[in-house]
Amino acid sequence: MSLTLYILDYLGELKSQRKSFKQRQKEHDENVMKTIIRLKKRNPLKDGLICTARKPWVTVGMRNVDYKRARHFPVDLSAFCKILEIDHVRMVVKCEPFVKMGQITRVTVPMNLAPAVVPELDNLTVGGLINGSGLEGGSHLHGKEQVVRATKDNEYSDLFYAIPWSQGTLGLLTCAEIKLIAIKEYMKLTYKPVKGDITDLSKGYMDSFTHDFGDESNKKVPDFVEMIIYNPNEAVCITSKEEAKRNHTKVISIGWWFKPWFCQHAQTALKKGEFVEYIPARESYHRHTPSYSWEMKPILPFADQWWFRFLLDWMMPPKIPILKATQFESIRNYYHDMHVLQDLLVPLHKVSDALEWAHREMEVYPIWVCPHRLYKHPYKTMVYPEPGFEQQSRQVSNMEQWLIENHGFETQHAVSELSEKDFWKMFDGELYGKCRRKYEAVGNFMTVYYKSKKGRKTEKEVQEAENVGVETPYAQVDHS
Ligand SMILES: Cc1cc2nc3c(=O)[nH]c(=O)nc-3n(C[C@H](O)[C@H](O)[C@H](O)COP(=O)(O)OP(=O)(O)OC[C@H]3O[C@@H](n4cnc5c(N)ncnc54)[C@H](O)[C@@H]3O)c2cc1C
Numbered sequence: 001m002s003l004t005l006y007i008l009d010y011l012g013e014l015k016s017q018r019k020s021f022k023q024r025q026k027e028h029d030e031n032v033m034k035t036i037i038r039l040k041k042r043n044p045l046k047d048g049l050i051c052t053a054r055k056p057w058v059t060v061g062m063r064n065v066d067y068k069r070a071r072h073f074p075v076d077l078s079a080f081c082k083i084l085e086i087d088h089v090r091m092v093v094k095c096e097p098f099v100k101m102g103q104i105t106r107v108t109v110p111m112n113l114a115p116a117v118v119p120e121l122d123n124l125t126v127g128g129l130i131n132g133s134g135l136e137g138g139s140h141l142h143g144k145e146q147v148v149r150a151t152k153d154n155e156y157s158d159l160f161y162a163i164p165w166s167q168g169t170l171g172l173l174t175c176a177e178i179k180l181i182a183i184k185e186y187m188k189l190t191y192k193p194v195k196g197d198i199t200d201l202s203k204g205y206m207d208s209f210t211h212d213f214g215d216e217s218n219k220k221v222p223d224f225v226e227m228i229i230y231n232p233n234e235a236v237c238i239t240s241k242e243e244a245k246r247n248h249t250k251v252i253s254i255g256w257w258f259k260p261w262f263c264q265h266a267q268t269a270l271k272k273g274e275f276v277e278y279i280p281a282r283e284s285y286h287r288h289t290p291s292y293s294w295e296m297k298p299i300l301p302f303a304d305q306w307w308f309r310f311l312l313d314w315m316m317p318p319k320i321p322i323l324k325a326t327q328f329e330s331i332r333n334y335y336h337d338m339h340v341l342q343d344l345l346v347p348l349h350k351v352s353d354a355l356e357w358a359h360r361e362m363e364v365y366p367i368w369v370c371p372h373r374l375y376k377h378p379y380k381t382m383v384y385p386e387p388g389f390e391q392q393s394r395q396v397s398n399m400e401q402w403l404i405e406n407h408g409f410e411t412q413h414a415v416s417e418l419s420e421k422d423f424w425k426m427f428d429g430e431l432y433g434k435c436r437r438k439y440e441a442v443g444n445f446m447t448v449y450y451k452s453k454k455g456r457k458t459e460k461e462v463q464e465a466e467n468v469g470v471e472t473p474y475a476q477v478d479h480s
Contacts, residue, residue, distance in 0.1 A: 001319075001322050002315060002318040002319045003315060005322065012081070013103055017107070019082075027082070028082065028084055028096060028174075031079045031080060034079075035172065035174065044443060047073045048071035048072040048462070048466065050172070050444055050445050051068070051075070051445070051446060052077050053074035053075055053076040053078070054077070054098075056324070057320075057321050057327075058321045058324070059413075060124055060128065060320055061132070063413060063414060063452070064332065064333075064336070064454070064455075066457055067451050069456055069457070070459075070462045071462050072446075077098060077127070077172065077174070078098060080097050080174055081098040081103075082096050082099065083099055083104065083107060084096065086113070086180070088111075088113075091179065091181070091182075093115065093178050094175065097125060097127025097128075097130075097174065098126070099125065099126050100123055100125055101118060101119055101123070101126075101286075102289070105118060105286065106282075108180065109281055112182060112183055113180045113182060114181060114281070114285065115179065115180060115181075116179045116180070120287060120288040121288065121289055122286055122289050123320055127176075130173060131168045131173060132411070132413055133343070133383075150163070157379075158434065159439060161377050161381050161431060162381065162432050162434075164381065164382070165383055166382065166448050167451045167452060168445070169436070169446055169447055169448045169451060170436060183242055184244040185243070186278045186281060187223075187243065187279050187281055187284040188240060188241050188277075189279055190238070190276050191237075191238050191276075192208070192236065192237045192238075192274045193234070193235075193236055193237075193269045193270045194227070194234075194235045194237055195233060195234055196233065197233065198352060201227070201232075201235045201355065202352035204227070205225075205227040205369055206348065206351065208227070208239050209221055209225045209371065223240055224238075224239065224240040225238075225370060225371055226368065226369065226370045227368075227370070228263055228266055228267070228366050228367075229355070230267060236266045236267060236270060238266055240284065243278060250278065251279065252278065253280065253283060254283050254287060255280070255283040257313040257314040258309045258310045258313060259309070260304070260309070261291035262288055262290070262291065264304060291317070292317055293368060296317055300316075340362055342399065343411040343413075344399070344408055344411075345374075345408055346407075346408040347386045347406070347407055347408070350407075351369065353406065354406070354408065358399075362399075379431045381428065383427065397418075400426070403426060404422060404425050409426060410426065412448070416453060418452075418453070423449045423452070424449070427448075442468060443466070443467075443468065
């Protein structure tokens with residue numbers, strides 16, 4: 001089934017690529033009109049609040065998407081899956097929201113171009129990443145009978161800055177422009193083992209990229225940094241730089257089905273010591289896809305064995321929609337209670353504290369650490385840098401409290417146990433609230449807290465969400 005879906009996806013991409021950019025733009029405009037007509041049909045008094053019609057089992061994220069089990073007004077955006085333009089002068093790729101990361105790199109990498117940030121899994125979508133916690137981009141937004149183009153310096157700049165982390169609760173995204181950067185054919189990866197206690201591991205991670213940070217050209221700073229912590233005493237830090245094709249360079253392909261998963265491959269540095277290798281750029285971008293980071297291991301515990309890799313791994317990884325569609329609710333709930341998949345954003349100087357905390361309270365390994373830069377914007381966005389940054393189960397809920405106290409953030413695709421009050425302690429709701437009122441999302445779209453919170457919605461909660469007239473994100477009432 002997975003293979004069939006992969007082939008259908010690929011054929012769909014080929015079909016779309018055979019169309020001229022002009023034809024794709026024409027279809028895009030028609031689809032925007034269809035979306036407007038669909039929205040006009042909505043009766044706010046009985047139809048529920050607007051969200052995309054994407055099925056919960058198709059998305060990559062871990063949460064139950066409980067809001068789709070209650071009354072809602074779905075808008076089908078599945079036709080928005082085309083790359084509309086690659087502008088080599090402005091260095092942007094213009095694409096529709098359901099374009100996947102793998103789809104973009106398949107087209108841009110042969111041109112020696114790539115989005116400035118490429119989240120690793122092939123299946124992650126532009127719309128999900130912009131409205132969630134991934135990419136940043138100029139975007140055209142479709143709101144209540146109004147299509148606007150929001151950029152960082154036009155009259156809708158407030159909306160442009162409010163969208164990341166808003167989870168599609170400010171409007172529907174129909175198109176986005178993503179910044180492209182010129183890339184070279186290969187990545188030179190350096191695998192460096194780091195051993196010691198948690199403080200040593202954190203120091204090894206920070207030393208790998210902060211030393212040369214801020215030098216004028218940033219030339220010495222690695223293009224990519226990640227650390228995989230295998231246990232409290234052992235980690236491998238992987239830094240990479242782009243490299244052009246050179247005759248003497250021995251290139252390793254990690255993309256073949258029989259090759260070990262990237263996390264296992266990197267782990268060999270713990271035994272053999274530091275090593276360097278060259279990998280084709282696209283394989284490097286999507287290095288964690290075959291193992292879905294480490295999520296394949298609990299799903300198919302023997303999938304990393306050599307015999308399985310040689311005989312059957314060509315069928316891997318299974319499509320996420322198939323995994324989710326064949327999962328019973330009890331298994332899903334068991335998974336949520338017994339399994340941890342959380343992405344946390346913590347200030348760099350708190351990395352060691354966060355790792356200590358996670359070890360003490362959860363003891364879940366491996367842990368993946370990578371840098372994420374927060375910029376100071378003209379608006380205070382939902383996720384914002386720590387003040388003064390220029391100079392420097394119950395477990396889930398404990399972890400969330402720790403994050404609030406330490407100015408950290410929890411991504412919303414994961415399972416959240418935050419109360420509404422604590423949610424707005426973690427995130428800044430000022431700009432978000434203003435944009436919800438200004439762009440008439442109140443009463444039309446769900447609130448980001450309603451969408452993110454765990455658990456099936458009761459009829460009372462649905463009614464409250466629908467009937468809210470004026471709302472303040474800084475809810476003073478604790479509903480927990
Ligand atoms: C194993 C694993 C690995 C991951 N790796 C990464 C990673 O490397 N980098 C990273 O950034 N994230 C990563 N994530 C998290 C990922 O960012 C989230 O799952 C994210 O929400 C994207 O998923 P999706 O594309 O399926 O979007 P969805 O889950 O479908 O959408 C996310 C949100 O955006 C809204 N939305 C989507 N499209 C639109 C639209 N057109 N208009 C309005 N709202 C919209 C949805 O309603 C939803 O609230 C990972 C998650 C897992 C489970």
